[in-house]
């Protein structure tokens with residue numbers, strides 16, 4: 500068990516950032532201040548919750564989520580890295596890579612100039628990661644939880660050979676009603692449809708939801724979730740990202756999916772800041788790449 504007292508002494512910020520023992524004994528960084536409340540679990544550097552003060556949750560966390568060491572938690576913002584989806588050659592390797600299942604180290608904390616607490620977590624290669632992916636790397640995730648939520652993930656290649664990653668901030672958003680929600684900002688973008696064996700299509704107008712939706716869009720644009728049921732919109736600005744993944748499992752998959760809950764699909768939607776499919780990122784020895792998502796919410 501990570502020593503909570505030492506973590507709080509080194510990285511805690513009195514009244515704003517505290518490390519606590521969360522469900523399943525997992526260590527959680529808890530932010531509560533005048534701007535927002537948020538939680539981030541050290542396992543997987545996974546955001547669990549975030550809401551500006553006065554708003555209902557913006558990041559969705561399943562009520563049926565299981566908190567188990569070494570397993571991704573259903574909801575929040577799991578980190579998919581160094582591959583997104585199934586491993587391209589070896590389906591026995593973990594889906595969405597290994598970063599979401601491993602314990603990260605706290606590498607820093609601060610208050611940004613707007614008064615928002617910032618936490619930095621780091622993951623480095625180990626025997627365990629090199630058995631799955633044979634490269635030396637540093638992966639760093641920085642979260643700034645204020646009126647807006649800023650997530651920056653930087654990949655550094657510490658190896659002597661280049662590598663290519665696919666990746667995603669697999670963010671689950673809380674919405675009032677999937678039947679009424681739409682996603683704008685993807686008009687005319689090309690996408691691969693996983694529900695049609697990755698057939699390619701072009702988006703026309705806003706994305707609407709009438710059935711299982713699982714798509715990788717080629718787009719570096721900002722997207723907006725329009726949520727008439729809760730009378731608000733969620734804006735997702737990004738950089739370092741050539742793909743946006745849009746996912747809702749709908750009824751049948753939700754029933755079978757671990758930690759999801761039977762009816763939960765009606766109140767969630769994933770819009771993921773990613774580099775996937777053809778848009779993997781090549782990182783040279785000594786080089787870095789930064790993926791950034793900035794999430795904000797406003798009334799409609």
Ligand code: TA6
Nearest residue numbers: 571584594595669693713744746
């Ligand atoms: O991003 C969409 C997706 O790749 C879907 O195909 C779906 O399986 C989902 O992620 C969840 O994956 P997980 O491995 O967390 O169950």
